[in-house]
Amino acid sequence: MRITCPFCGERELGEFTYLGDAKPQRPAADAGEDAVYDYVYLRDNIAGVMSEHWYHGGGCRAWLKVTRNTLTHEISAVEAAAGAGAAKVGA
Amino acid sequence: MSSSAIPYSTIRMEGASVAEFSWDVRSPLDRALIVGPYGAQGEAGVSLTEIRNFDLVQVMARRGNAGEMMAAAKARFGVAAPETPRAVATADATLIWSGPDQFLVLSKDGKHLIEALAPGFAGSASLSDQSHARALISISGEKARAMLAKLSSIDLHPSVFAVGAAAATSMDHTSVTLWRGKDRDGQAVFNLLVFATFAESLWHTILDSAAEYGVTIGHSGDL
Ligand SMILES: [Zn+2]
Numbered sequence: 001m002r003i004t005c006p007f008c009g010e011r012e013l014g015e016f017t018y019l020g021d022a023k024p025q026r027p028a029a030d031a032g033e034d035a036v037y038d039y040v041y042l043r044d045n046i047a048g049v050m051s052e053h054w055y056h057g058g059g060c061r062a063w064l065k066v067t068r069n070t071l072t073h074e075i076s077a078v079e080a081a082a083g084a085g086a087a088k089v090g091a
Numbered sequence: 092m093s094s095s096a097i098p099y100s101t102i103r104m105e106g107a108s109v110a111e112f113s114w115d116v117r118s119p120l121d122r123a124l125i126v127g128p129y130g131a132q133g134e135a136g137v138s139l140t141e142i143r144n145f146d147l148v149q150v151m152a153r154r155g156n157a158g159e160m161m162a163a164a165k166a167r168f169g170v171a172a173p174e175t176p177r178a179v180a181t182a183d184a185t186l187i188w189s190g191p192d193q194f195l196v197l198s199k200d201g202k203h204l205i206e207a208l209a210p211g212f213a214g215s216a217s218l219s220d221q222s223h224a225r226a227l228i229s230i231s232g233e234k235a236r237a238m239l240a241k242l243s244s245i246d247l248h249p250s251v252f253a254v255g256a257a258a259a260t261s262m263d264h265t266s267v268t269l270w271r272g273k274d275r276d277g278q279a280v281f282n283l284l285v286f287a288t289f290a291e292s293l294w295h296t297i298l299d300s301a302a303e304y305g306v307t308i309g310h311s312g313d314l
Contacts, residue, residue, distance in 0.1 A: 007191045008176060008259060012244045015261050058261035060190035080191070 001073050006080055007060045015058030022051040022065050022081070047071055053081060118143050118310070119226045119287040123294045129306040136234030136304030139297065142227040144312050145197060147284070148205045149219040150212060152192035159215035160192070167203075167211050178257045178270035178282075185314070187270055187284075188257050195221070195268065195284070199314050226290035228297070229272070229311075230281045234304035239281060241300045245269065249279065263296045265289045 001013045021043055027035035047070060054064045063081035068074070118124070120141050128135065150172075152160040164172035168181040173188040184198040196203050205220040212218055230239065236247050242262040246252060257270035268284040285293050298306065 011260070014264070058264075058266060060259045062191055 001075075003054060003056075003064070003066060003075060004078055005056050005059060005062070005064060006078055007062055008056065011056070011059055015056060016064075017055040017057050019053035019055060019063075021046075022053045049076070116223075119290040120228075120294055120310075123291045124308060124310060126309050127307075129298060129308055130302030131305040133305055135307040136232050137230065137238050137301040137306045138232040138235070139301065139306055139308050140229040140231075141310040142229055142282075142312070142314060143310055145199050145222065145227055145314060146201065146204055147221040147225055148196045148203065148208055149189065149221050150194055150196060150208070150216045151190075151219075152216050153214070156215040157192040160212065163211045163215050164194075167208065173257070176257045176259065177255050178272070179255070180273070185270075185272075187268060189259055189268055197227075197284075197314065199312070224287050225284045226287055226294075228283045228285070228290075228294070230283060230297075231275055231278050232304070232307075233278065234301070235279060235281060238297070238301045238304060242296065243269070247271075247279075247281065254279075263293060265293050267293070 002010050003013065003016055004010045024039050024043075027039050049067060049069050052066045052068055054066050056062050056064060065077075065079050065081045066075055067077040069076070118141060124141055150160065150164070161172055161174070164186070168184060168186060170179055170181050170186075172186045172194050173179050176188045178185055178187045183202045184196055187195040187197060189195050196208065205218050209218055239247055243260060245258050245260055252258075252271055254271050254273060257268070259266070259268055261267065262269075262283075265285060266289075270282050272280040272282050274280060
């Protein structure tokens, strides 16, 4: 498997580290225990297209959001995660 | 260069023994690098030169300030800092892309020390002195690319990786900054920055990969 880093270009899998589902959003401070429990512990086991966080630690050290089909490993999109590239994303 | 403490005198003080230390600056490859030929005999296919005594500063834009950082770099160096994986030569430094909105300033003889760079980048970027945190290895020779192909998945063919091309990548599971410098004697020169504490390990891997081509090993103070 290869991932095309938006900053570095196409690289081998070994340069990346998998974090997991990119969907969960940190709940508001007053969201309650169930929402926090869901955010911290509960994950969907997706068979199909999934949005994931990957870290290009063996390269430019940017966090990426990768859209990947877990059945075929086909990657349909790679973008910088919020905060990657201090100035451009999530500023 | 790492520093090692060598006790050179022991002073007796009121019955207690106090060691004094002198700090001896030496390369992270000081022990591993043995000048001369290595591997297959005959004309060396790979030339390995460790570059010593360089100054290296990491410049990273603060959130939302990449534009200001780029302007400050232009003011300091007279040329634009790289915004894509490239190495840009200035009159007396090389600016090497090291990730989004960040680059390294490589120079020597104290021309661009962190103290001198800091005022120009105040507010726009965070600076970190890496001079003693990395080893710099220059790789050339007819078989340089063949040797590197064993360690790197980056395509280093001249049609893809021309002079000035750079990559933040890994070799033998070790993070490196790789770029192609100016050709020397009509041959490609690949420069490699590696963390000081990983330098010896990667050096041995490089030697293993290069041995079959014959290697000539040296070190230099010239960038
Ligand atoms: Zn990258």
